[in-house]
Amino acid sequence: MSPVIRILARRFGISLIVLVGVSMLIFAIARIIPGDPARIALGPNATAEQVAAIRAEMHLDEGILAQYGYFVRDVLRGDLGTSLYTNRPVTFDIRQFLPATLELVILAGILMVGIGLPLGILAARYRGRWPDHLIRVLTLLTVSAPSFVWAVILMLIFAFYLPLFPVAGRLSDSYDITRVTGFLTVDTILAGNWGAFVDALHHLILPSVALALSGIGQAARLTRANMVETYDKPYIEMAQAYGFFPSRIARSYAFKPSLIPSLTIIGLDFAAMLGNAFLVEAVFAWPGLSRYGVAVILRKDLNAIMGTVLVIALTFIVVNIVVDLLIAFLNPRIRHSTRGAAS
Amino acid sequence: MRQTPLLAAALGAATALTSPAFAQTVLRLDEVAVGELDPAKASDYADSILMFNVYDTLVLPTQGAPGHDPHLATSWEVDGSSYTFTLRDDVTFQSGNPFTAADVVYSLERMQALGQGLSYLFGGVTAEAVDDTTVRFDLGEPYAPFIASLVRLPIVDSALIEANATADDEWGESFLSAHGAGSGAYTVTSHNPQEETVMAVNSDYFLPIDEAAPDEVRLRYGLEGATVRTLLAQGEHDIASQWLPPEVIRALAEDGAQLLTESGTGAFYIKLNTARAPLDDVDCRLALASAFDYATALQMVAITDDVAAGSASTGAIPVGMFGANPAEDVLTRDLDAARAYLADCPTPPADWNLEISWIAEVPLEERFALLMQANFAELGISSSIETLPWALFTERVASPENTPHISQIFANAVTGDPDTLLYSMYHSSVPGTWQSPEYLDDPEVDAALEAGRRGPSEAERDTAYSALNARLMDLAPTIYAYDRQSVFAASNRVSVPALSDPAKAFGMDGMGFTFRLMEMTEE
Numbered sequence: 115m116s117p118v119i120r121i122l123a124r125r126f127g128i129s130l131i132v133l134v135g136v137s138m139l140i141f142a143i144a145r146i147i148p149g150d151p152a153r154i155a156l157g158p159n160a161t162a163e164q165v166a167a168i169r170a171e172m173h174l175d176e177g178i179l180a181q182y183g184y185f186v187r188d189v190l191r192g193d194l195g196t197s198l199y200t201n202r203p204v205t206f207d208i209r210q211f212l213p214a215t216l217e218l219v220i221l222a223g224i225l226m227v228g229i230g231l232p233l234g235i236l237a238a239r240y241r242g243r244w245p246d247h248l249i250r251v252l253t254l255l256t257v258s259a260p261s262f263v264w265a266v267i268l269m270l271i272f273a274f275y276l277p278l279f280p281v282a283g284r285l286s287d288s289y290d291i292t293r294v295t296g297f298l299t300v301d302t303i304l305a306g307n308w309g310a311f312v313d314a315l316h317h318l319i320l321p322s323v324a325l326a327l328s329g330i331g332q333a334a335r336l337t338r339a340n341m342v343e344t345y346d347k348p349y350i351e352m353a354q355a356y357g358f359f360p361s362r363i364a365r366s367y368a369f370k371p372s373l374i375p376s377l378t379i380i381g382l383d384f385a386a387m388l389g390n391a392f393l394v395e396a397v398f399a400w401p402g403l404s405r406y407g408v409a410v411i412l413r414k415d416l417n418a419i420m421g422t423v424l425v426i427a428l429t430f431i432v433v434n435i436v437v438d439l440l441i442a443f444l445n446p447r448i449r450h451s452t453r454g455a456a457s
Numbered sequence: 458m459r460q461t462p463l464l465a466a467a468l469g470a471a472t473a474l475t476s477p478a479f480a481q482t483v484l485r486l487d488e489v490a491v492g493e494l495d496p497a498k499a500s501d502y503a504d505s506i507l508m509f510n511v512y513d514t515l516v517l518p519t520q521g522a523p524g525h526d527p528h529l530a531t532s533w534e535v536d537g538s539s540y541t542f543t544l545r546d547d548v549t550f551q552s553g554n555p556f557t558a559a560d561v562v563y564s565l566e567r568m569q570a571l572g573q574g575l576s577y578l579f580g581g582v583t584a585e586a587v588d589d590t591t592v593r594f595d596l597g598e599p600y601a602p603f604i605a606s607l608v609r610l611p612i613v614d615s616a617l618i619e620a621n622a623t624a625d626d627e628w629g630e631s632f633l634s635a636h637g638a639g640s641g642a643y644t645v646t647s648h649n650p651q652e653e654t655v656m657a658v659n660s661d662y663f664l665p666i667d668e669a670a671p672d673e674v675r676l677r678y679g680l681e682g683a684t685v686r687t688l689l690a691q692g693e694h695d696i697a698s699q700w701l702p703p704e705v706i707r708a709l710a711e712d713g714a715q716l717l718t719e720s721g722t723g724a725f726y727i728k729l730n731t732a733r734a735p736l737d738d739v740d741c742r743l744a745l746a747s748a749f750d751y752a753t754a755l756q757m758v759a760i761t762d763d764v765a766a767g768s769a770s771t772g773a774i775p776v777g778m779f780g781a782n783p784a785e786d787v788l789t790r791d792l793d794a795a796r797a798y799l800a801d802c803p804t805p806p807a808d809w810n811l812e813i814s815w816i817a818e819v820p821l822e823e824r825f826a827l828l829m830q831a832n833f834a835e836l837g838i839s840s841s842i843e844t845l846p847w848a849l850f851t852e853r854v855a856s857p858e859n860t861p862h863i864s865q866i867f868a869n870a871v872t873g874d875p876d877t878l879l880y881s882m883y884h885s886s887v888p889g890t891w892q893s894p895e896y897l898d899d900p901e902v903d904a905a906l907e908a909g910r911r912g913p914s915e916a917e918r919d920t921a922y923s924a925l926n927a928r929l930m931d932l933a934p935t936i937y938a939y940d941r942q943s944v945f946a947a948s949n950r951v952s953v954p955a956l957s958d959p960a961k962a963f964g965m966d967g968m969g970f971t972f973r974l975m976e977m978t979e980e
Contacts, residue, residue: 281691
């Protein structure tokens with residue numbers, strides 16, 4: 115069996131255990147949070163009878179093990195229950211809200227890698243010189259403030275004082291696009307409406323930049339640190355002694371080995387953005403899953419909490435597997451290892 | 458001559474091409490998420506706005522005065538606990554189905570069967586369609602606020618819902634969570650409970666709609682203060698929700714926004730736990746009520762010099778409702794009286810250690826907790842401040858020993874009638890809820906509340922509630938901090954008489970947002 119297949123098989127096995135563990139943990143934690151979910155859902159004016167009816171419908175009047183049993187049974191049928199927050203099936207809510215967050219996070223991830231890595235390479239290549247100093251100061255600035263602060267700052271500058279970007283939502287009111295995938299940049303292309311595509315992209319820029327800024331800084335600093343360490347290796351000195359061009363040394367000999375430790379962190383950062391996006395979504399009125407997740411936690415909407423957490427956990431797992439495969443691709447010692455060890 | 462028709466056609470085409478297209482007016486406003494579209498589940502402010510525009514009710518509150526006017530009904534007769542309504546015969550639902558008495562019966566039964574939202578208002582009520590235009594309600598026992606309750610019974614299109622119901626979903630909940638099924642002045646174009654609901658004017662509405670009313674309405678959910686401010690500045694928003702922090706509303710007003718207000722249905726109540734010492738003694742409670750600084754409390758919710766998110770309290774019942782004291786009889790701080798009451802209080806001030814709680818989700822309440830702490834300290838009373846998330850608060854108030862000495866609540870009458878505000882707060886049969894952390898048990902209060910329910914005349918109800926008000930002032934189970942007033946910052950593109958002219962106000966939360974009565978104007 116090829117080492118890559120072995121890595122995948124092992125990862126899938128562990129992922130399944132992780133998912134079951136997460137579901138049990140969140141199931142228990144969600145029930146420890148103070149407050150009666152039925153009471154919260156029905157509002158302050160609901161009668162005791164109304165609350166009791168919802169509790170019975172949700173099996174909240176039974177033991178926690180029985181409740182978990184119902185949950186597992188329903189999940190295996192593809193049913194995550196009904197959200198008490200939106201009064202709709204949780205699967206429907208996830209289908210509606212997840213693409214919005216994924217679209218945001220994917221663009222933010224592209225920005226993180228597309229800007230962060232080159233900045234890190236540039237800083238390492240010119241280490242100790244002014245481009246390095248400038249990049250280190252700038253990246254320190256981006257990592258020192260959380261994304262919601264950047265969201266407000268970017269909105270103030272580029273929407274309030276310089277009205278260059280839209281403030282809220284995913285698409286201007288003038289466009290009516292049929293939702294096929296839920297990714298508006300894709301749906302607008304499918305509809306052949308290029309004006310709407312540009313508009314959707316225009317709406318995406320500020321929130322995704324706000325979300326990506328801290329990741330860009332982190333990716334740049336991490337890449338720089340790893341590359342600077344690699345530059346001290348004897349084989350780099352040898353390449354320099356052979357008179358290779360600095361750009362070739364950076365690209366072929368310093369960057370690739372430095373990328374491996376950075377990749378794991380960047381992968382985790384990327385997956386974490388899914389959960390961290392909620393404040394950016396709140397500031398830009400972005401109807402995504404992160405905002406939904408926070409809203410359902412505050413309302414102790416048990417079914418929706420479980421659904422959201424499982425989706426985020428699943429995303430972490432998928433991203434980790436992708437990162438492992440990338441590392442295996444980049445690192446021949448793993449790719450060709452008979453033990454199939456992954457990071 | 459032969460060229461004339463061609464020329465005319467060419468001119469016509471050119472005119473059509475060069476004339477500006479009919480400008481569709483769009484009203485944009487926001488509310489907190491989530492917008493519940495199913496009228497049987499509606500309870501929050503956003504839900505009410507949707508309900509009042511997509512659906513109609515048999516009656517509507519009279520604008521600028523107490524009482525109710527016929528709406529889908531043309532008249533009604535009361536015979537003890539039986540109410541018979543004659544209905545309009547010229548109303549059709551947005552689907553084109555005719556409106557009949559059967560729809561009224563179906564709407565009531567659907568609400569009762571789902572048991573959510575404000576369905577508790579109709580517990581024990583039965584309805585019967587006498588004929589297509591006559592419906593009779595039987596309440597079982599006299600209940601004077603019934604007419605007021607009917608503003609919370611939106612009439613749904615039973616034929617449309619039944620056509621979209623399934624064996625697993627007999628009341629069409631799934632359909633109504635995303636679609637409208639009413640006869641209202643606005644139809645639902647799209648609905649995302651976390652993002653926005655888009656509505657378009659119903660050109661077949663049974664009442665005339667002013668041409669200046671918005672053609673389209675976009676009700677957005679969960680916008681942040683900074684976002685709303687930027688949107689208003691960019692001209693992309695028209696009415697901000699009442700939940701913005703006062704400083705943001707003030708900033709918007711300074712930027713030129715108009716301030717709209719809605720009042721008369723609720724108040725800010727500081728609840729005293731009458732089942733725990735030392736507040737189980739009336740003199741101890743009166744000492745606190747007298748020591749509270751009502752004027753500073755109002756300053757804390759001031760938006761501008763002229764507008765505040767509250768008005769001076771005159772007692773237990775907000776000004777404008779049955780039994781309210783005259784507006785000029787405002788409550789004021791009286792430290793001498795407080796000291797006199799304290800002298801009669803069996804627990805010496807040094808032995809008090811009051812728990813003052815505030816709801817974590819309402820930061821304004823922390824300021825009031827600090828104000829109380831300072832006010833009571835002047836009497837030598839020590840206190841501690843406790844933050845309680847709403848969910849924990851509702852659990853704590855379930856037993857008197859766990860209920861904090863002092864809790865803070867914003868409460869309003871969901872039908873505009875004092876019964877829906879006061880009964881659930883002060884009747885001894887309903888202690889231990891978020892509305893009744895006082896645990897008040899007083900036969901005189903119970904009798905007055907029941908007399909207010911029975912009616913039958915408005916004069917008798919007014920007398921009953923006046924007596925109730927006086928008794929509640931004597932017992933001081935609550936510090937009646939101020940009468941609540943909702944303040945909305947709005948652009949000058951919209952005119953909302955129901956929220957700016959007291960003579961056109963409905964006296965009911967959310968009904969000021971009846972879009973057909975709004976006017977979009979050029980700035």
